[in-house]
Amino acid sequence: MMRRPWNQCAILIALVVLVVVPWFLDDYTISVFNTAGTYAIVAVGLSLFCGRLRQYPLGHAGFFAIGAFTAALLATRLDWPIWLDLPAAGLAATLAGVALGLPTLRLGGPYLAIATLGFGLLVQDILNKADWAGGRTGVSLTPIWPDRGFYWLILALLVAGAFVVHNLRHGSFGRALLAARENEAAAQASGIDVARYRVAAFAVSTAFAGVAGALFAHWSGFVSSSSFGLPLSITFVAMVVVGGVDHTPGVIVGAGFLTALQQVLEQQPHLADALYAAIIIAVLLLGQTALARRLLALFRRIPPFAVGQSHG
Amino acid sequence: MDKLLSVQGVSLFFGGLCALDGVSVDVQAGAISGLIGPNGAGKTSLLNCISRLYRPQQGEIWFAGANLLLHPPHALIGLGLARTFQHTELFGTMSVLDNVLVGLHGAGRPPTMAEALGLPSARRGAREQCGRALETLDIVGLGHAAHDPVASLPLGLQKRAGLARALAGRPRLVLLDEPAAGLNSSEKQEFTALLRRLRAEIDLSIMLVEHDMDMVMTLCDHVTVLDFGRRIAEGPPAAIQQHPDVIAAYLGVD
Amino acid sequence: MTTLAHLMISGLVNGSLYVLLTLGLVLVYQVSGVINFAQGALAAAGAYLTWHLSSNVGLSFWLAAALALAIMFVAGLLLQVLLLKPLRKAPVALSLIVTLSLVSIIEDAIGQNWGFGSVLFVTPISGAPFRVGGVLVSRIDALTIAVAVVLTAAFFGAVRWTPAGMMLRAVAQSTSGAQLVGIRVGRVVLVAWGLSTALAAVAGILIAGQSFIITPSMADLYLLSAFAGAVIGGMDSLAGAALSALLIGVVQNLVAFYVSNLWHDAIVFLLLLAVLLLRPAGLFGHAVQRRV
Numbered sequence: 001m002m003r004r005p006w007n008q009c010a011i012l013i014a015l016v017v018l019v020v021v022p023w024f025l026d027d028y029t030i031s032v033f034n035t036a037g038t039y040a041i042v043a044v045g046l047s048l049f050c051g052r053l054r055q056y057p058l059g060h061a062g063f064f065a066i067g068a069f070t071a072a073l074l075a076t077r078l079d080w081p082i083w084l085d086l087p088a089a090g091l092a093a094t095l096a097g098v099a100l101g102l103p104t105l106r107l108g109g110p111y112l113a114i115a116t117l118g119f120g121l122l123v124q125d126i127l128n129k130a131d132w133a134g135g136r137t138g139v140s141l142t143p144i145w146p147d148r149g150f151y152w153l154i155l156a157l158l159v160a161g162a163f164v165v166h167n168l169r170h171g172s173f174g175r176a177l178l179a180a181r182e183n184e185a186a187a188q189a190s191g192i193d194v195a196r197y198r199v200a201a202f203a204v205s206t207a208f209a210g211v212a213g214a215l216f217a218h219w220s221g222f223v224s225s226s227s228f229g230l231p232l233s234i235t236f237v238a239m240v241v242v243g244g245v246d247h248t249p250g251v252i253v254g255a256g257f258l259t260a261l262q263q264v265l266e267q268q269p270h271l272a273d274a275l276y277a278a279i280i281i282a283v284l285l286l287g288q289t290a291l292a293r294r295l296l297a298l299f300r301r302i303p304p305f306a307v308g309q310s311h312g
Numbered sequence: 313m314d315k316l317l318s319v320q321g322v323s324l325f326f327g328g329l330c331a332l333d334g335v336s337v338d339v340q341a342g343a344i345s346g347l348i349g350p351n352g353a354g355k356t357s358l359l360n361c362i363s364r365l366y367r368p369q370q371g372e373i374w375f376a377g378a379n380l381l382l383h384p385p386h387a388l389i390g391l392g393l394a395r396t397f398q399h400t401e402l403f404g405t406m407s408v409l410d411n412v413l414v415g416l417h418g419a420g421r422p423p424t425m426a427e428a429l430g431l432p433s434a435r436r437g438a439r440e441q442c443g444r445a446l447e448t449l450d451i452v453g454l455g456h457a458a459h460d461p462v463a464s465l466p467l468g469l470q471k472r473a474g475l476a477r478a479l480a481g482r483p484r485l486v487l488l489d490e491p492a493a494g495l496n497s498s499e500k501q502e503f504t505a506l507l508r509r510l511r512a513e514i515d516l517s518i519m520l521v522e523h524d525m526d527m528v529m530t531l532c533d534h535v536t537v538l539d540f541g542r543r544i545a546e547g548p549p550a551a552i553q554q555h556p557d558v559i560a561a562y563l564g565v566d
Numbered sequence: 567m568t569t570l571a572h573l574m575i576s577g578l579v580n581g582s583l584y585v586l587l588t589l590g591l592v593l594v595y596q597v598s599g600v601i602n603f604a605q606g607a608l609a610a611a612g613a614y615l616t617w618h619l620s621s622n623v624g625l626s627f628w629l630a631a632a633l634a635l636a637i638m639f640v641a642g643l644l645l646q647v648l649l650l651k652p653l654r655k656a657p658v659a660l661s662l663i664v665t666l667s668l669v670s671i672i673e674d675a676i677g678q679n680w681g682f683g684s685v686l687f688v689t690p691i692s693g694a695p696f697r698v699g700g701v702l703v704s705r706i707d708a709l710t711i712a713v714a715v716v717l718t719a720a721f722f723g724a725v726r727w728t729p730a731g732m733m734l735r736a737v738a739q740s741t742s743g744a745q746l747v748g749i750r751v752g753r754v755v756l757v758a759w760g761l762s763t764a765l766a767a768v769a770g771i772l773i774a775g776q777s778f779i780i781t782p783s784m785a786d787l788y789l790l791s792a793f794a795g796a797v798i799g800g801m802d803s804l805a806g807a808a809l810s811a812l813l814i815g816v817v818q819n820l821v822a823f824y825v826s827n828l829w830h831d832a833i834v835f836l837l838l839l840a841v842l843l844l845r846p847a848g849l850f851g852h853a854v855q856r857r858v
Contacts, residue, residue, distance in 0.1 A: 171438065
């Protein structure tokens with residue numbers, strides 16, 4: 001990937017700042033960062049799928065919930081350590097992703113949106129009624145580290161995830177996805193099993209969501225099905241869109257921005273839902289303006305046609 | 313000489329419409345075989361059957377000993393069978409090089425896990441792929457345009473890019489769907505020379521669907537003629553040019 | 567026998583409500599490609615406006631209803647031009663997010679103004695139920711079915727036989743083609759949205775008339791079945807969608823009675839899932855073939 005040197009510099013500086021900053025922040029701000037970080041992991045995973053395939057699943061809160069509950073139950077009922085239940089949660093979400101993806105990803109247009117929307121609602125509905133698993137009343141975990149400890153784990157996983165997504169996006173995987181979207185017949189003729197690649201990209205996004213959910217369960221110490229509904233699914237997509245779908249640092253910044261927004265709105269609990277919804281709409285609309293496009297291009301410093309730029 | 317591609321008795325129906333009716337065509341290894349016929353004769357349909365975009369209701373298709381009808385479209389490159397399309401069907405947002413790299417997809421790319429983790433072996437593999445792609449571009453004469461967006465090329469060069477994409481993995485047989493359409497006469501001559509060179513340099517067999525009679529007659533060793541989905545003649549170009557059924561099909565019978 | 571007839575009648579009543587909602591859904595989908603998930607919230611808004619204008623402002627019920635319909639028509643126009651038109655070039659999922667988000671905005675607005683709890687909704691429809699072949703049909707039920715039949719017939723008639731209807735069909739088939747022959751596509755889309763929200767309002771008023779109480783989320787479950795009708799029937803077939811919506815109303819009732827009440831909503835989910843997996847274009851829709 002041909003990157004200008006100052007881009008890499010900026011990212012390095014940002015990383016250093018992020019690593020050092022927890023020492024200067026109070027507990028509340030740390031928890032906001034932690035939330036933003038877990039959501040950012042989901043958004044980064046989603047951005048690979050959305051960016052290359054230009055389809056937007058509307059049910060990723062369901063995979064987040066699967067990850068969260070898997071980790072919570074494994075930790076509390078079976079005493080699994082975190083370094084085991086985290087991958088287990090990721091695996092569970094991946095399997096669910098493949099199961100949903102196989103029949104639905106070949107559906108174009110709004111049908112994928114509908115199917116994923118339905119899936120998210122279905123998962124929440126099942127969890128709501130699953131009292132044996134905690135359901136709406138929730139499952140509590142004792143956090144094994146203080147919030148600050150989790151901060152660095154979340155940051156590490158976020159950076160690792162961003163690295164993996166970047167490699168996939170700019171390598172033959174991302175190229176195959178782009179080819180599949182642009183021209184399915186030509187992609188098949190070139191040896192790309194389009195169906196398999198679509199499912200694989202979707203599975204990556206659900207794996208990220210599952211691991212993020214498990215992280216969330218551990219650091220927040222409490223999971224309940226009521227927190228994993230449609231608004232969260234919409235939040236994930238909004239984070240991807242706000243950041244500029246293809247651009248990982250942008251997506252992470254978008255995640256931070258929307259999380260901060262949510263925190264501010266928490267002050268007004270009655271209007272929170274409607275206000276947040278209104279802001280999401282405003283953000284989507286503003287993103288369509290020429291001004292936003294120019295700002296985004298400036299931020300990305302990448303010429304528009306260089307999507308999928310080859311290795312030098 | 314053995315038969316590289318063998319199409320036997322293929323029939324294709326779209327609902328009540330018969331696109332192909334018991335068509336049989338053979339391509340010998342190392343040959344350039346032409347497929348001609350008036351518009352609507354079923355030439356592209358036959359190519360689409362061979363490249364597995366369509367499933368014929370009857371007949372068999374064998375390629376290098378493999379029963380093609382048992383394979384999905386994306387498996388053909390692995391067997392050594394590539395194709396180009398009538399309307400280039402290039403990946404418009406990508407560069408020329410990236411288009412060719414997609415063509416290499418079926419022929420040795422770094423494993424996804426290694427790629428995801430950014431391992432040195434994956435980077436090496438990617439560089440090597442780049443090298444192979446650039447080599448193919450040089451062979452078709454597009455080496456200088458590797459990093460240009462493919463949509464910015466004139467049609468003649470776009471066709472070459474499509475050809476490079478098909479040839480990137482060094483297939484044994486390539487199906488060309490009207491490669492000369494839209495080219496002027498000097499571009500056509502260059503293309504003809506290119507195809508002849510390719511047959512020699514990279515041991516390539518070609519099945520060529522074309523309307524340009526000059527190109528077909530000068531280039532092909534063997535020609536098959538379709539009309540209304542049926543094979544009406546086949547043989548060396550000279551014999552086809554004299555064949556009464558062929559003349560009737562093109563000029564109409566009173 | 568009369569039980570079955572009763573179930574059929576109430577199934578038809580529900581089905582009629584679904585048809586009204588589905589027509590609006592499929593109409594805007596065909597001309598603008600957007601699924602309006604806020605259709606249920608808009609229906610509730612129509613009901614609340616009618617109630618407010620008749621109970622608080624003191625207008626007669628019918629005048630209030632008519633005014634509410636007009637207001638909702640304008641609301642639909644505003645919705646399209648302010649929120650959806652800017653997104654028409656963006657991926658459709660963004661428009662879906664907008665309509666999804668509108669649900670909480672509209673329902674919140676209703677709740678802030680008039681309370682989140684149940685409100686009594688009284689219609690001037692009174693009188694003895696009709697006797698139809700041994701079965702009692704309440705006046706409101708009869709009105710619901712009648713309104714649905716009349717509006718649906720008028721709608722299909724207009725689409726089929728009026729010049730405006732032809733413009734609608736043209737835009738639904740191909741926006742670029744319609745533009746080429748001089749149709750003001752923007753205007754057609756605008757009016758389609760206005761009509762769609764007005765239809766939602768009609769459905770909302772009738773739903774309110776059925777249950778006598780209104781809440782901000784009163785139409786959400788109705789929307790689910792209407793939406794299923796649209797997908798199952800096929801989003802590019804108005805008639806197919808309407809028919810499916812009607813049938814879902816009947817089937818739901820039969821299943822809920824003869825099998826178990828728990829299945830009332832689940833059967834809709836199942837049918838929806840089955841259609842998406844087996845025939846995504848819907849029973850009456852056309853699958854798209856791609857020729858290379």
